[in-house]
Amino acid sequence: MSKATLVKTRLSIKSNNAGSVKTDLSTTMKEFCVIGNPIEHSISPNMHNAAYKAFGIKAVYEKMLLSDEKLLRESFFEANLDGANITVPYKETAFNICDEIKGIATQIEAVNTIVKRDNKLIGFNTDAAGFFKAIKEFGKIRNALILGAGGAAKAIAFILKQNGIEPTILNRSIERLVFFEQKGFASISWDGFVPKKYDIVINTTSAGLKDDTLPAPVNILNQALRNARFGFDVIYNKKTPFLKLCAEFGLKYKDGLDMLLYQAVFAFNIFFDKTYDETKIAQAMKKSLFNQ
Numbered sequence: 001m002s003k004a005t006l007v008k009t010r011l012s013i014k015s016n017n018a019g020s021v022k023t024d025l026s027t028t029m030k031e032f033c034v035i036g037n038p039i040e041h042s043i044s045p046n047m048h049n050a051a052y053k054a055f056g057i058k059a060v061y062e063k064m065l066l067s068d069e070k071l072l073r074e075s076f077f078e079a080n081l082d083g084a085n086i087t088v089p090y091k092e093t094a095f096n097i098c099d100e101i102k103g104i105a106t107q108i109e110a111v112n113t114i115v116k117r118d119n120k121l122i123g124f125n126t127d128a129a130g131f132f133k134a135i136k137e138f139g140k141i142r143n144a145l146i147l148g149a150g151g152a153a154k155a156i157a158f159i160l161k162q163n164g165i166e167p168t169i170l171n172r173s174i175e176r177l178v179f180f181e182q183k184g185f186a187s188i189s190w191d192g193f194v195p196k197k198y199d200i201v202i203n204t205t206s207a208g209l210k211d212d213t214l215p216a217p218v219n220i221l222n223q224a225l226r227n228a229r230f231g232f233d234v235i236y237n238k239k240t241p242f243l244k245l246c247a248e249f250g251l252k253y254k255d256g257l258d259m260l261l262y263q264a265v266f267a268f269n270i271f272f273d274k275t276y277d278e279t280k281i282a283q284a285m286k287k288s289l290f291n292q
Helices: 003-017 044-055 069-078 091-097 127-134 151-162 175-182 218-226 241-248 257-271 278-290
Strands: 030-036 059-065 083-086 113-117 120-124 143-147 166-171 186-189 200-203 230-233 252-254
Touching: 030 044, 030 069, 044 059, 044 257, 044 278, 069 091, 083 091, 083 257, 091 120, 091 151, 113 257, 127 151, 127 257, 143 151, 151 166, 151 175, 166 175, 175 186, 200 218, 218 241, 230 241, 241 252, 257 278
Parallel strands: 030 059, 030 083, 143 166, 143 200, 166 186, 200 230, 230 252
Antiparallel strands: 083 113, 113 120
């Protein structure tokens, strides 16, 4: 997709979904979006727009399909955005195109929230905090097996370790594990997997998002889940093959909807300089989920 087509697609989305809001928005209207590929399944606009309405904020939040990661920064500025959330597969690209990185994102080296300040892009990561809040209901967790080695895996690994939970990262290729090894995380490839008891097994890959694939060979998953207590999939609004397998083993499990909700709450307050009550933001966003 060319840059021009990308902008045109965004404007057509705005005119179709923004109701009475015109495409030639005034400078007082703040503009945000979620950027990724694929993007059609995203419900982030529902949540953010519901919160804008609840708080009386003059803003609009849309979707942007981006097919070339090299155009991420250019597309952000060309679309005249005030901020954006970044989803698969561009979180690590987002880290590299920001002018400044804040908070835990400096360790994770993956960004899911960008805000424009003084014409500079400032990057944050709210996935980490969003995930940890989502699993609090599970109670005490000592260790975890993380499936995948992308941006979400990095966020989850760091927030777990920060809270005294020992993560192990399992990935098909050894190459993607180098980052984790350099940061002091236990990491293994499929070929080197040795069964061990993990309290929680977490899928951070896109396996099951648009197909019926599993995030790892079934024999490995069987061994990992057999002694686990909890299962978590970052994919939301779908009982993925991974979660179905968790159910077969009798695990308590969750999809990524609460993680999505809470990372959105934290991102919302970054967009608006942390001026709104998080509980009220969450309440407004939750209503949009139930009204889909």
